[in-house]
Amino acid sequence: MARITSEEMKERLAVYFIMGSQNSERPAEDVLKEALDGGVTLFQFREKGSAALEGEEKEALARQLQRLCRTYGVPFIVNDDVELAIAIDADGVHVGQDDEDARRVREKIGDKILGVSAHNVEEARAAIEAGADYIGVGPIYPTRSKDDANEAQGPGILRHLREQGITIPIVAIGGITADNTRAVIEAGADGVSVISAIASAPEPKAAAAALATAVREANLR
Ligand SMILES: Nc1nc(C(F)(F)F)ncc1COP(=O)(O)OP(=O)(O)O
Numbered sequence: 001m002a003r004i005t006s007e008e009m010k011e012r013l014a015v016y017f018i019m020g021s022q023n024s025e026r027p028a029e030d031v032l033k034e035a036l037d038g039g040v041t042l043f044q045f046r047e048k049g050s051a052a053l054e055g056e057e058k059e060a061l062a063r064q065l066q067r068l069c070r071t072y073g074v075p076f077i078v079n080d081d082v083e084l085a086i087a088i089d090a091d092g093v094h095v096g097q098d099d100e101d102a103r104r105v106r107e108k109i110g111d112k113i114l115g116v117s118a119h120n121v122e123e124a125r126a127a128i129e130a131g132a133d134y135i136g137v138g139p140i141y142p143t144r145s146k147d148d149a150n151e152a153q154g155p156g157i158l159r160h161l162r163e164q165g166i167t168i169p170i171v172a173i174g175g176i177t178a179d180n181t182r183a184v185i186e187a188g189a190d191g192v193s194v195i196s197a198i199a200s201a202p203e204p205k206a207a208a209a210a211l212a213t214a215v216r217e218a219n220l221r
C-alpha cells in the first residue's frame with residue numbers, strides 16, 4: 001500500500017469526526033453510525049479522560065468502530081496509541097506535540113496515514129519533515145472537548161501558515177461548528193474536525209450533513 005496522496009488526504013479531511021466512549025451518553029457505535037450516514041469522511045478514535053477505557057476494553061471498542069468505518073469505506077485513525085493502531089491494523093495515527101515523536105511514529109507505521117498537531121509554523125515544518133500526511137491546527141475556537149487545550153488562536157493562524165508557504169493538508173480543530181466552518185475553510189483549512197458538534201448533537205446524522213454542506217459550499221466560493 002502506498003502513502004495517501006495529498007489530494008486524497010485533503011478530500012478525506014473535509015468532515016473529520018473524532019470521538020471516544022467519553023464523548024456521548026449514547027453508545028459510541030450508535031453515534032458513529034449516524035455520523036457516517038450523515039457524510040463523515042474520516043474518523044479518529046480518541047479514548048481520553050478520567051473514565052477512558054483501557055486495555056482489552058479499549059481495543060474491543062476500537063475494533064468495533066473500525067469495523068463500522070470499514071463498511072462505509074471511511075479510514076479509521078487512532079489518537080495517541082501507536083501500538084494499538086498497529087495491533088488492529090488501523091489506517092493511521094494522530095500524535096500531538098506531547099506524544100511519541102512523529103519521526104519515530106512514521107518509522108513504525110510505514111505508509112499508514114500520519115497526522116500531527118501543530119500550533120505554529122515551526123511545529124508545522126517539523127511535522128512535514130517528520131513525514132506527516134496532514135496537520136491538525138487549533139484550537140481555532142474555545143473547546144470543552146480537550147481539558148488541556150491551548151488558548152484559542154482564531155482562523156488567523158490558518159491564514160498565517162498558508163502565507164508562510166505551508167502547503168500540507170490542514171484540518172482545523174477546536175470549537176468548530178457548521179456556522180464557523182466557512183471562516184476556517186476560507187482561511188486555508190482543507191477540512192474541519194469536530195467532537196461535540198456531532199457527538200453532542202441531538203441528531204448526529206443531521207449535524208454531520210450540515211458540516212459537509214458548509215465545507216462544500218465554502219470550497220465553491
Ligand atoms: N487529537 C487531535 N486530532 C487532530 C486532528 F487533526 F485529527 F483533527 N488535531 C489535534 C488533535 C489534538 O492532539 P493532541 O494535542 O495530542 O491532544 P489529544 O491527544 O488530547 O487529542
Ligand SMILES: [Mg+2]
Pocket residue numbers: 079080094095096099
Ligand atoms: Mg495526543
